[in-house]
Amino acid sequence: MTNKITERVTRSFESQSMMKTLGARIHKVEKGKVTIEAPLLPLTLQQQGYVHAGLTFSIGDSAAGYSALTLLPEDQEVMTVEIKINLLAPAFGELLRAEGKVVKHGKRLVVVTSEIYTFKDEKKKLIAIMQGTMIPVPLKP
Amino acid sequence: MTNKITERVTRSFESQSMMKTLGARIHKVEKGKVTIEAPLLPLTLQQQGYVHAGLTFSIGDSAAGYSALTLLPEDQEVMTVEIKINLLAPAFGELLRAEGKVVKHGKRLVVVTSEIYTFKDEKKKLIAIMQGTMIPVPLKP
Amino acid sequence: MTNKITERVTRSFESQSMMKTLGARIHKVEKGKVTIEAPLLPLTLQQQGYVHAGLTFSIGDSAAGYSALTLLPEDQEVMTVEIKINLLAPAFGELLRAEGKVVKHGKRLVVVTSEIYTFKDEKKKLIAIMQGTMIPVPLKP
Amino acid sequence: MTNKITERVTRSFESQSMMKTLGARIHKVEKGKVTIEAPLLPLTLQQQGYVHAGLTFSIGDSAAGYSALTLLPEDQEVMTVEIKINLLAPAFGELLRAEGKVVKHGKRLVVVTSEIYTFKDEKKKLIAIMQGTMIPVPLKP
Numbered sequence: 001m002t003n004k005i006t007e008r009v010t011r012s013f014e015s016q017s018m019m020k021t022l023g024a025r026i027h028k029v030e031k032g033k034v035t036i037e038a039p040l041l042p043l044t045l046q047q048q049g050y051v052h053a054g055l056t057f058s059i060g061d062s063a064a065g066y067s068a069l070t071l072l073p074e075d076q077e078v079m080t081v082e083i084k085i086n087l088l089a090p091a092f093g094e095l096l097r098a099e100g101k102v103v104k105h106g107k108r109l110v111v112v113t114s115e116i117y118t119f120k121d122e123k124k125k126l127i128a129i130m131q132g133t134m135i136p137v138p139l140k141p
Numbered sequence: 142m143t144n145k146i147t148e149r150v151t152r153s154f155e156s157q158s159m160m161k162t163l164g165a166r167i168h169k170v171e172k173g174k175v176t177i178e179a180p181l182l183p184l185t186l187q188q189q190g191y192v193h194a195g196l197t198f199s200i201g202d203s204a205a206g207y208s209a210l211t212l213l214p215e216d217q218e219v220m221t222v223e224i225k226i227n228l229l230a231p232a233f234g235e236l237l238r239a240e241g242k243v244v245k246h247g248k249r250l251v252v253v254t255s256e257i258y259t260f261k262d263e264k265k266k267l268i269a270i271m272q273g274t275m276i277p278v279p280l281k282p
Numbered sequence: 283m284t285n286k287i288t289e290r291v292t293r294s295f296e297s298q299s300m301m302k303t304l305g306a307r308i309h310k311v312e313k314g315k316v317t318i319e320a321p322l323l324p325l326t327l328q329q330q331g332y333v334h335a336g337l338t339f340s341i342g343d344s345a346a347g348y349s350a351l352t353l354l355p356e357d358q359e360v361m362t363v364e365i366k367i368n369l370l371a372p373a374f375g376e377l378l379r380a381e382g383k384v385v386k387h388g389k390r391l392v393v394v395t396s397e398i399y400t401f402k403d404e405k406k407k408l409i410a411i412m413q414g415t416m417i418p419v420p421l422k423p
Numbered sequence: 424m425t426n427k428i429t430e431r432v433t434r435s436f437e438s439q440s441m442m443k444t445l446g447a448r449i450h451k452v453e454k455g456k457v458t459i460e461a462p463l464l465p466l467t468l469q470q471q472g473y474v475h476a477g478l479t480f481s482i483g484d485s486a487a488g489y490s491a492l493t494l495l496p497e498d499q500e501v502m503t504v505e506i507k508i509n510l511l512a513p514a515f516g517e518l519l520r521a522e523g524k525v526v527k528h529g530k531r532l533v534v535v536t537s538e539i540y541t542f543k544d545e546k547k548k549l550i551a552i553m554q555g556t557m558i559p560v561p562l563k564p
Binding site: 012013015016017018019020021022042043044045046047048052053054055057058061062077079080081082083084085086087090140 | 153154156157158159160161162163183184185186187188189193194195196198199202203218220221222223224225226227228231281
């Protein structure tokens with residue numbers, strides 16, 4: 001993993017206003033693996049005071065998508081074709097972390113998974129898993 | 142469909158800070174069907190300037206979940222067990238609309254789908270479909 | 283819909299030994315829509331005597347895949363990228379019918395759904411829904 | 424893991440005519456993990472001569488379901504609520520193996536995954552991944 005890949009992922013990430021709105025940030029970039037974190041803010045809750053599935057999905061999908069991007073040529077971007085989330089437990093605590101990784105880098109598609117954890121008092125808990133498909137698209141100039 | 146169901150969905154919806162953050166609002170409530178709309182705001186985009194999959198997912202999931210809620214007893218809430226999204230086209234325009242509906246109201250689980258559309262110059266375009274499972278949970282007092 | 287498309291789907295279907303093993307047959311072919319039926323045989327049950335999810339999946343997946351094939355050029359075949367099934371009710375009766383259809387025929391991928399029904403004493407019952415992605419591949423000579 | 428659990432899984436498995444039709448057999452049973460194998464028979468192929476997605480799905484779903492069963496009380500059975508498969512590569516070779524495992528054993532639902540491999544000339548290749556939800560049901564007497 002070179003600094004070049006980290007820079008590339010960071011540059012793309014920072015141009016996503018949605019990630020800013022949710023307070024998310026890149027935690028770690030490796031070849032085929034990207035970790036994204038988001039604080040559990042009052043502005044991203046659902047009606048029972050737990051984390052909204054939309055936040056969990058958003059950072060899980062981004063971690064998965066960027067893990068695919070680390071394996072693509074410089075002139076390509078990545079889009080989500082489809083992705084599925086299973087929510088394992090109501091999410092609360094201080095921090096949400098999504099660990100995305102590439103399962104299969106095919107010629108035409110990239111299959112990815114994400115595991116999403118909460119942290120509360122240093123305790124890590126798996127709260128969702130995702131499985132999906134990304135597709136390379138030409139980078140818009 | 143009574144006003145009571147609309148009030149109930151609206152009350153729950155308004156306690157979701159995530160929906161406020163995304164600028165979403167309830168468009169229509171019927172028995173087994175709920176429609177939610179969100180403006181395409183600069184703060185919910187991805188790196189290419191299209192709507193972030195996280196926004197599409199969030200309003201699609203909420204529309205599906207609330208369509209389930211319209212069929213449940215007063216002392217129950219609903220949570221997402223799992224849901225899958227297929228993104229059909231890059232989303233842009235002025236407005237996003239998610240039409241959620243109940244496919245099967247079982248004893249223990251509710252199976253739902255959502256169709257998500259964009260509107261641009263009065264033209265409606267299907268940009269994503271979702272299929273998932275909701276579970277009733279006791280309403281927290 | 284021309285006879286040519288029906289012939290094409292039938293030819294491909296008949297070369298699938300799995301469909302023969304399960305006793306399945308094509309019921310109807312239209313542009314973007316294919317219906318497949320299978321008798322509920324003693325050899326395709328699960329441990330409680332209901333239809334095995336594997337049979338439901340197999341005919342649902344095939345109906346969806348062939349609905350995509352009806353829209354592709356003659357020199358292409360189709361493969362399943364991914365597909366999800368929600369089982370709505372235990373399946374029993376005399377006949378299983380899967381109605382596959384194309385939701386979006388994109389340049390690189392085809393998004394499809396299937397609805398699977400049982401028939402018992404002339405009564406039709408929805409027992410599963412599927413949502414997935416097909417990819418065109420060159421026809422092997 | 425006791426012999427009792429193995430016996431229980433085997434007894435249920437043997438009452439599934441579908442598994443016999445596909446030539447599948449249980450390879451290994453552990454608490455929360457079950458492995459199922461199936462030979463690549465001429466009768467379970469698709470139109471291009473590869474393994475039919477229906478076979479891959481059937482043994483993957485069964486491995487996942489039985490991994491859930493190993494954690495349930497004696498008076499319960501398990502049914503598939505929903506499951507998704509991503510096919511990573513065309514499957515061929517001599518043997519198919521599905522490794523199912525429990526990701527989350529909740530009070531009302533069990534979340535599971537399966538990895539499906541082919542074996543050819545001693546070489547193991549991941550050809551599909553699955554993610555789904557199982558539900559406990561009372562054992563029919």
